Amino acid sequence: MARLGFNLMGVDELYGRRFAGLLEAAALADRAGVDLLVLPDHVTMSERAHRERVALGFPYPIATNWYEPLTALAAVAGVTERARLGTNVLIAPIRPAVLLAKQLATLDVICGGRLDVGLGVGWQEEEYRTTERAFEGRFGYLEEQVAVCRALWGGGPAAHAGRHLAFTDLHSMPLPVQGADLRLSFGFNPTPRAIERIVRHGLGWWAAPMPIEDFRAAVAGIRAACERAGRDPRSVTVTAATTLVAHEMTAEEAGAPPVLEEARQLWDAGADCVIVHPIAFVRGPQELPAFLQPLLEARDARAVTSAGSGAGARDLC
Numbered sequence: 528m529a530r531l532g533f534n535l536m537g538v539d540e541l542y543g544r545r546f547a548g549l550l551e552a553a554a555l556a557d558r559a560g561v562d563l564l565v566l567p568d569h570v571t572m573s574e575r576a577h578r579e580r581v582a583l584g585f586p587y588p589i590a591t592n593w594y595e596p597l598t599a600l601a602a603v604a605g606v607t608e609r610a611r612l613g614t615n616v617l618i619a620p621i622r623p624a625v626l627l628a629k630q631l632a633t634l635d636v637i638c639g640g641r642l643d644v645g646l647g648v649g650w651q652e653e654e655y656r657t658t659e660r661a662f663e664g665r666f667g668y669l670e671e672q673v674a675v676c677r678a679l680w681g682g683g684p685a686a687h688a689g690r691h692l693a694f695t696d697l698h699s700m701p702l703p704v705q706g707a708d709l710r711l712s713f714g715f716n717p718t719p720r721a722i723e724r725i726v727r728h729g730l731g732w733w734a735a736p737m738p739i740e741d742f743r744a745a746v747a748g749i750r751a752a753c754e755r756a757g758r759d760p761r762s763v764t765v766t767a768a769t770t771l772v773a774h775e776m777t778a779e780e781a782g783a784p785p786v787l788e789e790a791r792q793l794w795d796a797g798a799d800c801v802i803v804h805p806i807a808f809v810r811g812p813q814e815l816p817a818f819l820q821p822l823l824e825a826r827d828a829r830a831v832t833s834a835g836s837g838a839g840a841r842d843l844c
Contacts, residue, residue, distance in 0.1 A: 529794050529829040531822055532563035532766065532802035534615065535603070537591055537774060541805075541812045544592065549599070550606045552815060557607035559819050562826075563643065563766075563800055564603055565615035566596040573653045580650075586771040597630050604638035612638050615768070615802060616647035616714030616733055620665040621658040624675040624692055625699065632680060632703045640704030645733035645766070646673070647714035666724075673711060673728055681707040712766065717745035726752045731764035736771055739792045746797035767798035772807035783807060787821050794829060 533556045535549055542548020553564050570593075577589045600612045612634075619627055635642040648665040649655075655662040671689045678685045683698030703709040712731030715721035722745075725732050732749060734742060750760035769789045772781040786808055790801045809818050 528799075529826045530562040530800035531560075531790070531826045532565055532613070532615075532768075532800050533561045533610075533819070534768070534802050534804040535564055535566050535599075536804065537587065537806050539592055540774070541809065541815075546592075546594065546599075546602075548812065549594070550602060552812065553603045553610075554606040555812075555815055556819065557610045559816065560823050561610050561819065563611045563613055563802065564600075564607065565613040565645070565802055566594060566599055567615050568596050568617045569593045569649070569651075569654065570595070570618070570621060571654050571657050572651065576651045576653055584771075586773045588774055591774065597634050600642075601634055601637050604634070604641070607638075609641075611641045611643050613643035614645050615766075616645035618649035618654070619646045619672050620648055620668045621655060621660045624668075624672040625679065625694075625697075627672055628676040628679040629699055631676065631709065632699065632701055635703035635705055635709055636701045642703070642705070643710045643712070645712045645714040647733075669713075670724065670728065673730070676709075676711075677707050680709060710764075712764065717748060719748075722749050722752045725749060725763065726756050726758060729758070729762070731766065733766045734768065734798075736768045739789075739796055742767060742793060742798075743796040750797075764799045765797055766800040766802065767793040767796075768802040769793070769804065771804055774806055776807065778807040781807065786818075787825060790822055791825055794826075 535553060538552045539546055539549040542551065556564060572589065574589065596614045596617060603612055631642065631644060646669060648669055652662045668691055671691055674689060675687050675692060678687045679697065679699040680703050682702060684696040686695040687693060712733045713721065713725050714733040714735070726749070734745065746765055749763055753760040753763060769786050770783045772778050772783045786803055790803060793801045803822060805815060805818050809815055
């Protein structure tokens with residue numbers, strides 16, 4: 528079944544940069560029927576790294592509020608009831624593995640088992656240095672973090688023996704409402720090595736915005752890798768995102784594709800969930816309902832079509 532996600536990043540700018548405005552937008556989207564509310568992650572950003580990234584299409588000004596996503600989503604949980612909450616994506620290796628497990632478990636309890644976690648490794652070496660974490664080996668450490676989380680979320684006494692960390696007889700409470708099966712995905716560029724990691728760990732894939740044909744090819748690559756590994760290809764949930772537009776520009780000025788058209792193309796190309804970002808398409812919070820309505824209608828139309836065809840749909844983002 529098709530799902531629709533809503534990126535809350537920068538939405539506070541529609542409300543005078545008030546965090547309460549972000550919560551208002553989250554509550555509005557939840558009431559409207561949006562399936563997933565997400566926030567991305569950066570702890571720090573240097574001027575140099577920002578300049579270099581903007582040259583590659585990074586959409587956010589240096590002064591954009593990067594709320595710590597797990598903290599902010601705990602607040603979002605208090606004003607929402609049905610939408611799942613997610614990170615798109617969390618730079619996991621800048622957090623110690625056991626602390627990460629505790630933070631995610633706590634947030635899953637706070638939101639009543641509605642947490643979906645997109646995990647990534649980021650791109651700023653400076654961000655690792657200033658958080659006192661190792662940049663080299665971050666992919667391997669992320670894999671170990673997943674193992675540590677699963678061990679602790681299964682209940683104590685938990686044990687783990689890995690390259691970076693070993694422990695026995697550990698308890699970490701509370702346990703997630705979803706238990707050791709709390710939904711995790713990797714947010715990697717779809718290289719062959721990344722796809723192998725996704726399939727081997729039994730996780731989903733959260734894709735960055737990319738051309739439709741590149742996305743379609745990546746989905747095909749994941750499905751083929753699943754078949755080679757003897758895994759049901761449809762067990763890998765795929766979450767896509769529409770084009771991000773620089774915050775100081777409208778979608779028309781940037782030449783961005785119409786968001787409804789792009790969302791439909793992503794669903795057609797294999798996305799289970801499509802995350803949209805409203806900033807370039809609305810001038811104020813009063814326009815958010817009209818922005819969301821056609822997207823929700825398109826999602827619902829796909830659900831009716833899937834039900835009529837008897838297709839086995841995944842109820843996941």
